[in-house]
Amino acid sequence: MDTLLDTLRNCPSWLLWIIFLAENTAILLAVLVWGHRLRNAVREVNASGIGQQATQAEPGAQSSASFTGTVAPSMPSVQHPPHPFAYNSRQWHIAAVTTVLNTVITYTGYWLWTQQAIRITTAFSISILLHAAFLFFAMDLLMYIFHYVIHKTPLYKLLHTLHHEATDPEPIDLFILHPLETLSFGALWLLLLLLFPLNIYGIIIYLIINVIFGMMGHLGMEPLPAKVHQWPVLKYLGTSTFHHTHHRHEQCNFGFYTSIWDRVFRTFNSQS
Ligand SMILES: [Zn+2]
Numbered sequence: 001m002d003t004l005l006d007t008l009r010n011c012p013s014w015l016l017w018i019i020f021l022a023e024n025t026a027i028l029l030a031v032l033v034w035g036h037r038l039r040n041a042v043r044e045v046n047a048s049g050i051g052q053q054a055t056q057a058e059p060g061a062q063s064s065a066s067f068t069g070t071v072a073p074s075m076p077s078v079q080h081p082p083h084p085f086a087y088n089s090r091q092w093h094i095a096a097v098t099t100v101l102n103t104v105i106t107y108t109g110y111w112l113w114t115q116q117a118i119r120i121t122t123a124f125s126i127s128i129l130l131h132a133a134f135l136f137f138a139m140d141l142l143m144y145i146f147h148y149v150i151h152k153t154p155l156y157k158l159l160h161t162l163h164h165e166a167t168d169p170e171p172i173d174l175f176i177l178h179p180l181e182t183l184s185f186g187a188l189w190l191l192l193l194l195l196f197p198l199n200i201y202g203i204i205i206y207l208i209i210n211v212i213f214g215m216m217g218h219l220g221m222e223p224l225p226a227k228v229h230q231w232p233v234l235k236y237l238g239t240s241t242f243h244h245t246h247h248r249h250e251q252c253n254f255g256f257y258t259s260i261w262d263r264v265f266r267t268f269n270s271q272s
Pocket residue numbers: 163169173217218243247
């Protein structure tokens with residue numbers, strides 16, 4: 001890792017811009033492809049579950065699958081695009097702008113690191129898990145506050161209506177954000193990195209988790225069986241249904257990774 005960081009430090013700027021743009025483009029495409037595959041896999045399991053139960057059920061009895069495949073039992077199934085890239089040109093345009101802005105945030109983080117404002121450690125120790133957990137919970141709180149504020153103030157119209165055009169989100173909606181909203185989330189992230197030296201592996205683990213939660217929140221269906229939602233720790237995680245419910249009922253579920261802050265500040269929708 002030290003060699004890789006030294007190489008990055010000595011890279012020409014133009015090459016770094018290309019590398020960071022490629023990285024953020026790969027994240028966009030990965031979310032679209034893996035989101036699409038996961039939805040298809042859930043739908044297949046769901047269909048086979050319904051088929052099996054239908055053959056066992058009494059004639060005329062209503063069957064139910066072990067996977068909901070929908071947001072909540074009372075919500076209808078959402079039509080999904082036929083392939084991972086079946087989005088219109090406006091969606092692609094906005095997602096491209098978000099990807100470029102994410103590249104600007106990545107480069108700003110790199111620049112702050114070269115100026116030693118952001119300090120990185122590379123030790124293979126317990127700090128990896130501690131720092132990943134710190135970033136997870138700290139960003140969850142900061143994003144809850146920011147998200148709550150933009151919903152409850154005139155900032156909503158300026159920054160957030162674009163993201164809320166989708167009442168039944170699809171994977172690309174993770175990137176359907178107003179440019180200022182993208183930059184604001186990026187600023188929160190960079191401010192956190194300024195606090196104290198953070199382990200690079202912990203940062204990478206957090207960033208992977210961040211993308212997974214973002215994709216799951218905009219999946220448009222719930223891949224987890226209902227009973228899993230009640231497991232001790234999972235009960236407090238931000239599931240697909242949790243964020244999907246926010247898109248349908250904007251006055252609840254402002255958290256991203258957990259429902260902790262929504263429970264604390266009484267904005268949690270218990271149906272999610
Ligand atoms: Zn969303």
